[in-house]
Amino acid sequence: GAGVSQSPRYKVAKRGQDVALRCDPISGHVSLFWYQQALGQGPEFLTYFQNEAQLDKSGLPSDRFFAERPEGSVSTLKIQRTQQEDSAVYLCASSSGQGAHSNSPLHFGNGTRLTVT
Amino acid sequence: DAKTTQPTSMDCAEGRAANLPCNHSTISGNEYVYWYRQIHSQGPQYIIHGLKNNETNEMASLIITEDRKSSTLILPHATLRDTAVYYCIVRPRNNAGNMLTFGGGTRLMVKP
Numbered sequence: 001g002a003g004v005s006q007s008p009r010y011k012v013a014k015r016g017q018d019v020a021l022r023c024d025p026i027s028g029h030v031s032l033f034w035y036q037q038a039l040g041q042g043p044e045f046l047t048y049f050q051n052e053a054q055l056d057k058s059g060l061p062s063d064r065f066f067a068e069r070p071e072g073s074v075s076t077l078k079i080q081r082t083q084q085e086d087s088a089v090y091l092c093a094s095s096s097g098q099g100a101h102s103n104s105p106l107h108f109g110n111g112t113r114l115t116v117t
Numbered sequence: 118d119a120k121t122t123q124p125t126s127m128d129c130a131e132g133r134a135a136n137l138p139c140n141h142s143t144i145s146g147n148e149y150v151y152w153y154r155q156i157h158s159q160g161p162q163y164i165i166h167g168l169k170n171n172e173t174n175e176m177a178s179l180i181i182t183e184d185r186k187s188s189t190l191i192l193p194h195a196t197l198r199d200t201a202v203y204y205c206i207v208r209p210r211n212n213a214g215n216m217l218t219f220g221g222g223t224r225l226m227v228k229p
Contacts, residue, residue: 041221042202042204042219042222048216056216093160103149105166106161106216106217107163108162109160110158110159111160
């Protein structure tokens with residue numbers, strides 16, 4: 001079946017531009033996560049949705065970062081006024097589980113590589 | 118949150134078993150051990166997870182010590198395509214969601 005799909009695969013933005021990154025999770029998955037992965041590092045948590053509710057946004061690095069999932073399916077991560085330090089791979093993951101006691105694995109997309117010049 | 122410690126890198130000969138260790142000495146009783154791997158330019162891929170008992174699936178085996186303070190991921194017959202970064206993760210228990218906290222992982226190089 002179809003996995004998690006992310007678009008675009010690559011994005012180049014000039015410093016100061018706004019960008020929008022899209023995530024199509026696995027159909028029916030309740031939980032959706034965004035991660036940021038700098039070169040040579042492990043992924044770092046940004047934010048978590050359960051259906052359309054954003055339950056945890058503790059990992060968002062600044063108020064320039066905004067995520068939404070209005071209908072509980074597709075999600076968009078928006079970065080306003082991009083800076084060079086925003087250059088990274090942005091990964092989306094979905095899971096059929098929900099809540100603190102779920103052990104359902106996360107399924108990741110292949111990410112969007114953002115380069116800010 | 119329980120933290121994990123893994124070797125930075127390991128080599129393995131093609132066709133041999135790859136044994137990847139992980140220490141998680143502060144793990145709590147209801148925390149699971151997860152293993153993911155990340156092949157270059159791809160997203161992390163789920164491999165296996167366990168709580169107390171050893172687990173096996175079509176990809177790998179997971180051996181967890183009786184005191185749960187360490188575990189080993191075993192790839193029984195490593196191939197070149199198994200070259201990747203392997204992450205051992207203990208899932209936090211006090212979250213609204215079931216997010217994973219990644220460390221640095223082990224870079225496994227399978228050599229011909």
